[in-house]
Amino acid sequence: MLDLDSIDAEIVDARTKGFPPGVAPLPLAAIGAQRWNLLRGDLPFPQAVIKASALAHNHAWMRDFTAATGVLLAPHGKTTMAPQIFAQQLAAGAWGITVATVQQLGICVHFGVRRVIMANQLIGPREVTGVIRLREHHPDLEFHFLVDSVAQLAMIETIAAQHTMSRPLTALLELGVPGGRTGCRDGAEAVVVARAIAASPAVTLSGIECYEGLKVTGNSEEDAAVVGALMATIKSVALACDRADLFAGPAIILSAGGSAAFDIVARELPMQLSRPVQTILRSGCYVTHDSGFYARMLEGVKARSGAAWQTRPGLRPALEVWSRVQSRPETGLAILTMGKRDASFDIELPIAQTWLRPGLDVAPRPTPDGWKIEAMNDQHAYLRVPSGGAAAADELGVGDLVGCGISHPCTTFDKWRMLFTVDDAYRVTGAIRTFF
Amino acid sequence: MLDLDSIDAEIVDARTKGFPPGVAPLPLAAIGAQRWNLLRGDLPFPQAVIKASALAHNHAWMRDFTAATGVLLAPHGKTTMAPQIFAQQLAAGAWGITVATVQQLGICVHFGVRRVIMANQLIGPREVTGVIRLREHHPDLEFHFLVDSVAQLAMIETIAAQHTMSRPLTALLELGVPGGRTGCRDGAEAVVVARAIAASPAVTLSGIECYEGLKVTGNSEEDAAVVGALMATIKSVALACDRADLFAGPAIILSAGGSAAFDIVARELPMQLSRPVQTILRSGCYVTHDSGFYARMLEGVKARSGAAWQTRPGLRPALEVWSRVQSRPETGLAILTMGKRDASFDIELPIAQTWLRPGLDVAPRPTPDGWKIEAMNDQHAYLRVPSGGAAAADELGVGDLVGCGISHPCTTFDKWRMLFTVDDAYRVTGAIRTFF
Numbered sequence: 001m002l003d004l005d006s007i008d009a010e011i012v013d014a015r016t017k018g019f020p021p022g023v024a025p026l027p028l029a030a031i032g033a034q035r036w037n038l039l040r041g042d043l044p045f046p047q048a049v050i051k052a053s054a055l056a057h058n059h060a061w062m063r064d065f066t067a068a069t070g071v072l073l074a075p076h077g078k079t080t081m082a083p084q085i086f087a088q089q090l091a092a093g094a095w096g097i098t099v100a101t102v103q104q105l106g107i108c109v110h111f112g113v114r115r116v117i118m119a120n121q122l123i124g125p126r127e128v129t130g131v132i133r134l135r136e137h138h139p140d141l142e143f144h145f146l147v148d149s150v151a152q153l154a155m156i157e158t159i160a161a162q163h164t165m166s167r168p169l170t171a172l173l174e175l176g177v178p179g180g181r182t183g184c185r186d187g188a189e190a191v192v193v194a195r196a197i198a199a200s201p202a203v204t205l206s207g208i209e210c211y212e213g214l215k216v217t218g219n220s221e222e223d224a225a226v227v228g229a230l231m232a233t234i235k236s237v238a239l240a241c242d243r244a245d246l247f248a249g250p251a252i253i254l255s256a257g258g259s260a261a262f263d264i265v266a267r268e269l270p271m272q273l274s275r276p277v278q279t280i281l282r283s284g285c286y287v288t289h290d291s292g293f294y295a296r297m298l299e300g301v302k303a304r305s306g307a308a309w310q311t312r313p314g315l316r317p318a319l320e321v322w323s324r325v326q327s328r329p330e331t332g333l334a335i336l337t338m339g340k341r342d343a344s345f346d347i348e349l350p351i352a353q354t355w356l357r358p359g360l361d362v363a364p365r366p367t368p369d370g371w372k373i374e375a376m377n378d379q380h381a382y383l384r385v386p387s388g389g390a391a392a393a394d395e396l397g398v399g400d401l402v403g404c405g406i407s408h409p410c411t412t413f414d415k416w417r418m419l420f421t422v423d424d425a426y427r428v429t430g431a432i433r434t435f436f
Numbered sequence: 437m438l439d440l441d442s443i444d445a446e447i448v449d450a451r452t453k454g455f456p457p458g459v460a461p462l463p464l465a466a467i468g469a470q471r472w473n474l475l476r477g478d479l480p481f482p483q484a485v486i487k488a489s490a491l492a493h494n495h496a497w498m499r500d501f502t503a504a505t506g507v508l509l510a511p512h513g514k515t516t517m518a519p520q521i522f523a524q525q526l527a528a529g530a531w532g533i534t535v536a537t538v539q540q541l542g543i544c545v546h547f548g549v550r551r552v553i554m555a556n557q558l559i560g561p562r563e564v565t566g567v568i569r570l571r572e573h574h575p576d577l578e579f580h581f582l583v584d585s586v587a588q589l590a591m592i593e594t595i596a597a598q599h600t601m602s603r604p605l606t607a608l609l610e611l612g613v614p615g616g617r618t619g620c621r622d623g624a625e626a627v628v629v630a631r632a633i634a635a636s637p638a639v640t641l642s643g644i645e646c647y648e649g650l651k652v653t654g655n656s657e658e659d660a661a662v663v664g665a666l667m668a669t670i671k672s673v674a675l676a677c678d679r680a681d682l683f684a685g686p687a688i689i690l691s692a693g694g695s696a697a698f699d700i701v702a703r704e705l706p707m708q709l710s711r712p713v714q715t716i717l718r719s720g721c722y723v724t725h726d727s728g729f730y731a732r733m734l735e736g737v738k739a740r741s742g743a744a745w746q747t748r749p750g751l752r753p754a755l756e757v758w759s760r761v762q763s764r765p766e767t768g769l770a771i772l773t774m775g776k777r778d779a780s781f782d783i784e785l786p787i788a789q790t791w792l793r794p795g796l797d798v799a800p801r802p803t804p805d806g807w808k809i810e811a812m813n814d815q816h817a818y819l820r821v822p823s824g825g826a827a828a829a830d831e832l833g834v835g836d837l838v839g840c841g842i843s844h845p846c847t848t849f850d851k852w853r854m855l856f857t858v859d860d861a862y863r864v865t866g867a868i869r870t871f872f
Contacts, residue, residue: 014542014566015871021538021566041561044538078777078814100815101773102457102480106450120815121762123773123835125477130450130457148763151834181816182763182771214813326557327584327618335618337537337559341514341850341872346776377650378514378846379536379556380617398587399559410814414777414851417872435451436777436853 002087002112007433031431038426046323046338052421054318059092069266074098076284079410081435083111098282102127107435118145128159148174150196160202170206190237198246207253216260220300227261231268242273257281260297289315292407293347325400339379344411349373350404438523438548443869468866475862482759482774488857490754495528505702510534512720515846517871519547534718538563543871554581564595584610586632596638606642626673634682643689652696656736663697667704678709693717696733725751728843729783761836775815780847785809786840
């Protein structure tokens with residue numbers, strides 16, 4: 001299990017966004033005992049909070065989904081970059097953690113993760129040297145990175161030749177699609193790269209990887225066809241590599257799967273080869289889910305996954321950003337203490353879901369139809385609130401709190417160095433540290 | 437001067453994005469002595485770096501501009517949230533620092549800033565209490581925040597009544613514009629709020645504020661008219677408040693000025709009143725400037741500021757994000773190790789300006805026409821590189837480095853906890869810590 005003692009012991013103070021001003025510094029692990037309540041005004045705003053019940057539900061949901069479909073999970077750690085959440089994911093049965101960079105790998109290893117996939121090309125002398133040192137220092141570290149060109153492989157080999165390695169590096173061949181991101185564009189090119197890896201003095205071929213998420217639109221039938229075709233390509237390349245005996249190691253890894261169409265991957269990717277196959281999903285956003293893009297994508301996952309997954313509760317949005325109305329400068333407009341520094345805006349703007357009048361309401365009320373965040377500046381949000389003759393008690397006022405769901409958790413997490421976890425009554429139960 | 441010892445002494449290691457993996461932890465102040473060179477491959481990528489010469493130039497430029505125009509400067513600290521840069525700004529003559537939140541105020545006070553404007557409404561019990569405690573704890577702290585409604589003022593008074601204060605809070609009346617953000621929408625409403633502040637048991641009126649930047653388009657004549665009209669409104673409200681004897685304190689603050697049209701503010705806002713007037717600009721982005729939005733806006737500033745400012749060198753872009761080509765998966769496309777986690781994308785995508793082949797080039801080459809970043813994912817950028825039959829040595833290849841200018845420095849700074857400063861040869865001269 002991970003060693004989170006240094007996080008628990010870290011002294012947090014009001015220099016950290018979200019920590020209440022005027023409160024004495026505290027060890028992070030003592031935050032849950034402070035009995036702070038977001039709705040009662042104990043916290044400054046904005047606040048990004050994680051609903052503990054939804055997070056636990058999502059851990060269990062994905063554990064059940066991967067168990068039912070017989071695949072492994074290396075959740076993408078880039079979403080949260082929170083070792084405390086990594087520990088929960090591993091405790092819920094995750095095989096390992098996925099990362100995007102060598103820095104993120106370093107965070108994982110520092111806290112005790114020992115199975116890591118970097119779903120990205122390893123490139124650069126500092127990065128290659130860093131990986132070699134980490135692996136030599138931690139003989140129990142299993143680390144796979146992507147290779148998609150002979151040029152990249154040659155650069156790794158040049159650096160590796162300057163070091164003594166007790167075991168070779170292990171690489172996943174990346175397949176891509178025309179018009180896509182990284183990855184070999186067709187099977188023939190892929191097999192050329194696979195042969196180069198298999199012949200490398202420094203690197204062995206541990207499996208095949210792709211990322212299907214960029215082509216997913218939410219049209220369930222189209223997504224099934226497009227992702228299915230990509231999985232078929234992976235399997236055909238895997239078979240060719242296996243027949244040519246290019247894989248090394250005790251098992252062959254086949255990995256794909258973001259958070260939008262992981263069900264298709266889980267259904268289509270598993271296959272038999274000459275040695276054991278580990279089919280590994282890398283979904284990251286499932287863990288907090290969201291109230292926008294991934295909420296829509298989940299409908300496709302459920303629709304494709306049969307009655308049992310349609311009737312049971314799906315993933316729940318666990319991440320909310322709360323802010324306070326600082327001004328009602330015109331009819332129909334409220335300005336909130338939240339901006340581009342605080343909440344995702346790359347797919348869509350935050351979604352105003354609930355509001356509360358401090359001192360009057362004991363629980364958040366759902367927002368009326370038509371309330372919509374129309375713009376954000378660095379530190380402000382513009383909430384359009386058509387009044388339509390609401391009574392004064394129902395008119396959003398200066399000082400009221402607004403709770404927003406977000407779309408795309410990754411770009412909210414990276415705006416916070418610490419996020420509070422809350423129970424369903426918005427009592428603070430603890431704090432999560434991020435390492436971006 | 438500010439006390440930066442705690443920053444200098446902070447031990448940095450590879451858990452911090454940008455720090456080289458495999459290098460032993462170091463005190464931040466020792467980084468400049470490591471003789472790292474970005475171009476030589478000593479650093480991992482991506483890297484956001486600050487060119488020290490451009491930063492120094494911009495400090496001097498703005499010092500000269502404010503001196504020439506006779507205004508004070510409280511640069512917006514939200515841009516960098518870097519006390520080391522605040523110290524440079526104060527050393528270059530800045531009157532104080534502007535912030536957007538009480539957390540940012542706390543950072544300023546922690547490191548020794550004693551004149552702060554919060555260009556935002558003070559609202560919320562924790563925030564008001566935090567401000568009162570800071571002011572009581574630091575009798576030399578001058579702190580002004582915005583008030584734009586009687587409702588907001590009443591909430592502050594309710595909290596303030598629960599505390600013993602040795603001196604009243606000081607507020608700037610905020611003026612806005614119809615269709616704008618915060619701020620009273622007309623002079624009559626503004627005077628009502630000003631009278632309420634003047635009559636408050638807890639708050640005194642220290643001046644008038646507005647933010648003209650949201651209406652600036654880059655059309656120099658239009659901008660001059662729109663911003664000029666807003667300045668005229670401020671002055672008329674200031675005159676009315678002064679005649680009604682609503683201001684308290686030794687001086688009256690008049691403040692406006694982002695980084696796009698600060699010249700108009702400096703020209704139009706100064707005025708005579710019954711007591712000394714402090715005209716304070718709050719420009720933040722000038723300090724690193726940029727290669728996009730503010731670069732375009734500066735053309736208007738220069739055009740409006742007369743021959744002397746047109747002929748001398750203008751602000752220089754000090755912030756660059758460098759990344760490495762990790763894949764050349766298709767003709768005309770390079771994928772870079774940089775994404776939405778690393779560089780601004782809210783106004784426009786990063787601008788590929790220079791590139792370098794490690795081991796071959798000793799200095800960056802300018803990018804050919806047509807190279808353009810077309811998209812970014814969380815951790816990747818898509819650089820379109822029309823080749824047009826370039827020789828192999830001039831074709832961007834896997835492992836090459838690409839230097840990008842950015843548009844809107846605020847949203848690049850907040851993605852980095854530490855940024856290296858570099859000299860003109862990209863040798864690392866030190867590191868800047870941010871507090872977002």
